[in-house]
Structure formats: structure tokens, C-alpha cells
Amino acid sequence: MEERDPIDAELLAAYRTGDREALGTLVARYERPLYGFILRMAGNSDADDLYQETWIRAIRALGSFDDRKPLSWLFRIARNLMVDRSRRAHRWVPLDNDSGEDRWPSSTPSPAESTAGLDLSERIRMAVDLLPAEQREVFLMRTEGDLPFKEIAKLQQVSINTALARMQYALEKLRGTLKTVLTEGETQ
């Protein structure tokens, strides 16, 4: 997905000459991974608004559109927007906080217990939502955006080893939470 895609450049050129549909096609191409990333990072209440705002900013900055790394470019806009908003709302939890703290309150049932009984997609979604922000972000950039770790590290402004460590932590937690699912998958 991060390969050079001349189609994007063509769409952009067409849009610049007044073809509004070209922009619609470009939006449709990246809507799902971008929305998935925003939804999982910001939560249901803010996701739609942030998603729309991301595109507004993207359209404003189309001059700097990087057609070799379109999703990386869009994720960066979305990430900056989420950081700005969280700061303004004084509820910013730094994404570079590497405490590795679990978001799961100790008094509630364990993730494995709580995800039991849900369908597979929901169990995975819920388990991902429970990851600490910086680990969730790496996991989503990798799985939703198919971004390489080199790019993820740049976006998070950390070393590639830190990005890889975050992914390892995320995977270990998901393996723990989804243990039964993974075992079932093995037996099938």
C-alpha cells in the first residue's frame, strides 16, 4: 500500500483541474483504514468529526500530498489533529508515554473473561481497544495502514526499536487476551 501508486497522482492532477469526482475516488480509496485508525484511537464519540476534519485538513494541504506514502501522510494529519484536540480539552494522554500500563481496571473482569461470548471481530476490536495508547497506535498503523515500522517510528517520533518493542508488547497482550481464540484457530 506504501508503494508508489501513479493512480493517486493522476487523481490529484485531475482534481486540480476541477474534477471533483477525482477527490471522491481518492477519499474512497483510503476511507476505511483512515476511519478505522481514528475510530480505534479516538473512540466512537469523536471519530466521525475527527475523520471529517482530517479530510478538510488533507484537502487544504493537498499540495504536500505524498503519493508514495498516502496513508502515512493521512495518518500524520489525523494524529496531529487528535493530539491538538486532546491538548485543548486538557485530557491529553501522551502517546509517547511508554509506561505500558494496561487500560483494564483491576476491579473488573479480565479482558479474556469480558471478551468471551462476543463474535471474533468484536473480541479482536475490544482487545485492541484495551491496549495502551502508544501500543494501540503502532498496532493500528501496522494493521490498518500497512505502514512499515520505519514509517511508524517517524510518525511516533521514536526509534524503530521502540516502535518494534511497542508492537511486541501489543502482540503479547493480544495473545493473552485472545488466547482461547488463538487456540481454537490452531485446532481448526
Added chain:
Amino acid sequence: MTTCESYRNLILLAASHELNTLERNRLGLHLAACSDCRAFEKDANWLAAHAAKARPEKPPRLDIPQLESRSRRLRRRVLQLRLSVALSAAAALMLVVTGPRLWVSPLSGTSPQPELQHLALLDEWQFWLVSWVAQQGHETTPLVFQEGWNEQDFARHLLVLEGLVPEETAIVEENGREATPGALPPITLQGYSIPALLRS
């Protein structure tokens, strides 16, 4: 010694096509011998594949013309903001350059410290006038600002002090209030004509 943790980094990098041949070979040899890392690789691949399938519902439908219009408004706002920041920076620079010679002294006598107050206390319009006068290369006389003056009063006073306008032209008495005749030089200050400003 290379640990399983570092081989797991290689497993992740292999999935994102970021390994060279040598690293791929090293990883292959390790995987052949390490069942824990094989299990990690298998689970990591399974999770990546299923997480992508577990994507949320379709995103909200976007109205492209509306997005474009909001984007244009945002662009204008950003440009205005940048312009005002640039202008403020230029004015601040002017203040730094001419600041030591520009002071304001309240004449009311009610202030506990009636001597000198710094120019930074000036309102925006006063600030611009002072900056503009300094830009013209005139000697900036210490300013005397009287409480209760409006911007016309201040502008006239400043222009007279700087010798840009003869006193009799700039200040006349009219029903006990200062007023300005129209015969002032056509000077533009940040889009405002000084005579127009004085007449307004």
C-alpha cells in the same frame, strides 16, 4: 548473543518487508530451531490478518463540496493568522529597534508612578502608529499620552511631534474639542490612510 526478543523484531520486520536477505536467512535459521518464536510468528500473522478483517462499519459518507468549502475557510483563517503573526513580529522587531527612545508618560498625576511606562502598554493602533513613524526614519520624540485621548488625538499628537504635520494643520480647536482639517499628506499605514484615520 541474539535473544528471542530481537528475533521477534525480525519477525515483525519480515512481515512489513523491511528485512534484507542476510537478516531473512538468520531469522529462518532461528525459527527452524525455536518453537516459541514460531508460535509468536504464527499468532502475530493471525492477529494482523484478523484485525484488518475486524474493521469497523463503513465510515460516514462525506460531502465533498462541503469539505472543500470548509477547507477553503480553514485556509483563509490560517493565512490570516500567519499574516497577523508576521505583522506582530515585524512590529515587535520595530519596538526592539526603537524601543529605548519610545516611552509613554501619563499626565493625569493619579498614577502612583507617573514617570515612565513602557511602550508595550500602548493599544494596537497606537503601536502601529508609533511603528510607522519610526519606519519613516523620523526622530521618535518621547511621547506624552494623556488619559482620555482617543486614537485621532493620539495620531495627531504623534504626527505633530514627529514634525510630519504642522501643528496648525493637525490640531485646531472646534467647539472645545480638537478636530482635524483634511489637508494632511496621503499616507498609508497597514491599509489605513492616515488622513482618513484622523478624520474618522
